[in-house]
Amino acid sequence: MNTSIEKAAANAAYPVFIPFIMAGDPNEEATIETALTLQEAGAHILELGIPYSDPLADGPVIQEAAERSLAGGMTLKKALALVPKMRERGLNIPVVIFTYYNPVYQMGLETFAKAAAENEADGLLIPDLPLEESEVVRTSMNEHGLELISLVAPTSKARIERIAQGAQGFLYIVSSLGVTGTRDELAEGTRAFIEEVKAVSPVPAAAGFGISKPEHVKALEGAADGVIVGSAIVRIIAQFEEELREPETRPEALEKVKALAVSLVTMTPMKDEVT
Amino acid sequence: MNVNYPDEFGRYGRFGGQFVPETLMAALEELESSFRHALQDEAFMKEYHHMLTEYAGRKTPLTYAGRLTEKLGGAAIYLKREDLLHTGAHKLNNAIGQALLAKRMGKEKIVAETGAGQHGVATATVCARLGLECKVFMGAEDMERQKLNVFRMELLGAEVIPAESGSRTLKDATNEAIRYWVTHVEDTFYLIGSVVGPHPYPEMVREFQRVIGEETKQQMIEAVGDVPNAAVACVGGGSNAIGMFSPLLAEKTKLYGAEAAGEGINTPNHAATISKGRPGVIHGSLTFLMQDEAGQITEPYSISAGLDYPGIGPEHAHLADSGAAEYTAVTDEEALEAVQLLASTEGILPAIETAHAVSLAARKAAAMESSETLVICVSGRGDKDVQTMNDRISSQKEAEA
Numbered sequence: 001m002n003t004s005i006e007k008a009a010a011n012a013a014y015p016v017f018i019p020f021i022m023a024g025d026p027n028e029e030a031t032i033e034t035a036l037t038l039q040e041a042g043a044h045i046l047e048l049g050i051p052y053s054d055p056l057a058d059g060p061v062i063q064e065a066a067e068r069s070l071a072g073g074m075t076l077k078k079a080l081a082l083v084p085k086m087r088e089r090g091l092n093i094p095v096v097i098f099t100y101y102n103p104v105y106q107m108g109l110e111t112f113a114k115a116a117a118e119n120e121a122d123g124l125l126i127p128d129l130p131l132e133e134s135e136v137v138r139t140s141m142n143e144h145g146l147e148l149i150s151l152v153a154p155t156s157k158a159r160i161e162r163i164a165q166g167a168q169g170f171l172y173i174v175s176s177l178g179v180t181g182t183r184d185e186l187a188e189g190t191r192a193f194i195e196e197v198k199a200v201s202p203v204p205a206a207a208g209f210g211i212s213k214p215e216h217v218k219a220l221e222g223a224a225d226g227v228i229v230g231s232a233i234v235r236i237i238a239q240f241e242e243e244l245r246e247p248e249t250r251p252e253a254l255e256k257v258k259a260l261a262v263s264l265v266t267m268t269p270m271k272d273e274v275t
Numbered sequence: 276m277n278v279n280y281p282d283e284f285g286r287y288g289r290f291g292g293q294f295v296p297e298t299l300m301a302a303l304e305e306l307e308s309s310f311r312h313a314l315q316d317e318a319f320m321k322e323y324h325h326m327l328t329e330y331a332g333r334k335t336p337l338t339y340a341g342r343l344t345e346k347l348g349g350a351a352i353y354l355k356r357e358d359l360l361h362t363g364a365h366k367l368n369n370a371i372g373q374a375l376l377a378k379r380m381g382k383e384k385i386v387a388e389t390g391a392g393q394h395g396v397a398t399a400t401v402c403a404r405l406g407l408e409c410k411v412f413m414g415a416e417d418m419e420r421q422k423l424n425v426f427r428m429e430l431l432g433a434e435v436i437p438a439e440s441g442s443r444t445l446k447d448a449t450n451e452a453i454r455y456w457v458t459h460v461e462d463t464f465y466l467i468g469s470v471v472g473p474h475p476y477p478e479m480v481r482e483f484q485r486v487i488g489e490e491t492k493q494q495m496i497e498a499v500g501d502v503p504n505a506a507v508a509c510v511g512g513g514s515n516a517i518g519m520f521s522p523l524l525a526e527k528t529k530l531y532g533a534e535a536a537g538e539g540i541n542t543p544n545h546a547a548t549i550s551k552g553r554p555g556v557i558h559g560s561l562t563f564l565m566q567d568e569a570g571q572i573t574e575p576y577s578i579s580a581g582l583d584y585p586g587i588g589p590e591h592a593h594l595a596d597s598g599a600a601e602y603t604a605v606t607d608e609e610a611l612e613a614v615q616l617l618a619s620t621e622g623i624l625p626a627i628e629t630a631h632a633v634s635l636a637a638r639k640a641a642a643m644e645s646s647e648t649l650v651i652c653v654s655g656r657g658d659k660d661v662q663t664m665n666d667r668i669s670s671q672k673e674a675e676a
Contacts, residue, residue, distance in 0.1 A: 053571040053572045054446065054572050060440075076570070077569070130295065132292075151296075153301075155460060155461070158301075163297070
């Protein structure tokens, strides 16, 4: 299958940039405008997070984003409905829905796949759905033209090839042990691990988990095809939560998000790093 | 009935499975394979049973509850005395089994979650005994409510780490333990406390708790010449219940689980997962789950911290679904009455968790023939709950006065 996600990833020069934002953090309008800002900054694919009460693959930054979003009443259904609104405003990059399995299971696989396709989403990524549990989900998604993104981890070893064989869109390389979150340094052996995965991947391979600085992106050049960045972006959204809520102050806050995104895409360290 | 589950995918009927991040899958594969080898290894099983006997104090007695039987006027009631096990609850059976397995796998670091602290204490105890490093995640809220157990764990050499996320209770402690395990999976063994979590945990914990039901069966045959007509156990995650039920599944014994109704199943404050939950995924397993319309997990409530869990072991979900066991919700108030009932008739102060089973058992026994027998799994002793009981019972008396 050669769909929009794979094309977007395959046609880009390094780095394919895949930012993550949480739907509804801090509100719907801010999410829509953040998505557009990230596209402007050079994003090739957008990962749109669905907040969950028990995000066990996520560190504190994404957990808190989920709490803010849930407090505002965000749901999977409402998040899907944001995608057409983004499209109307000019978003044309593929959108991958990032969600834990339970909300999708509750909506029903068929209902979800149909709604996601109707709302012009392109793919689905479920961090708590390993290969062994994924077949029924993949079938439902594919029937509606959506792709299910597969993940490999540093512990996958003998599983890497099996997972890579079924990969669609892009292959998500969990580059370090642990949960999502910013890290100061890339783990030792990250590059070698990525090269090992890349060698067997039929689709572009992007690295995530802990990738938060332009230096990290630079360090993976020539190994990965791209990077997924979540916590570093969400941390700025948290920092400018109040500004992002209000239309008057939002543009200024979005500039901060954009500055980080541009520095990641261009692999150029920022002068005044936002901390 | 046929009890050859879970299948190769860790499924109990439509429940169970492995809904975890890819990072953990290799560890679960390794764990399953080590567990299967250990079960077949005579030396390992001998060491496990030796430690149960010489260290934990098995086998635990089966006590005929004569005065309780007489008071209720129905089935003859027997008590399986897990409250007399070292550390005061059934939790130690499983902690010993898994800690020995960890050692066998060459893992010297243990991480565990705990709600009320009973599993944490059992884990800290066996880690001290075997010389393993022990970290226990406990909800910050629970640490406040169960200060003495925190102190006990620390005395035993464990590090107790507060879980500050979410509602800061057992569910969140489990999330944090899993997050810790994902980060340290290469040298750390996750010692889970109940028949929950991804495959093979529910099966493994069952196998390390089935000694309860095996002894009960044998003791009942010695005492009355037959297996019991009914068995009753409380269910949070459901490890003491599975331990009791599993060896009796193929028998005529009717199996009853008591879950926590808290303030009532028609109020928002309960932990009645089977009565009120829907199938969903929690902590790696598809099972009955307390959740809202959109699939967000909701906060359970029970007076007993050990039953205060929004999920339930997937095997229980399957037993409920197939009708092989029956589950009934028991309120805080009914449990507190049952504490007083068992204490005053038999001189045994049960844990509030256990009291849920006592309450249900009293209801069932009263409706049975005097020629029939019923066994209650007295999963733990009530010393840890004396303060809670005192607070609740005195405030009730005040309200009545």
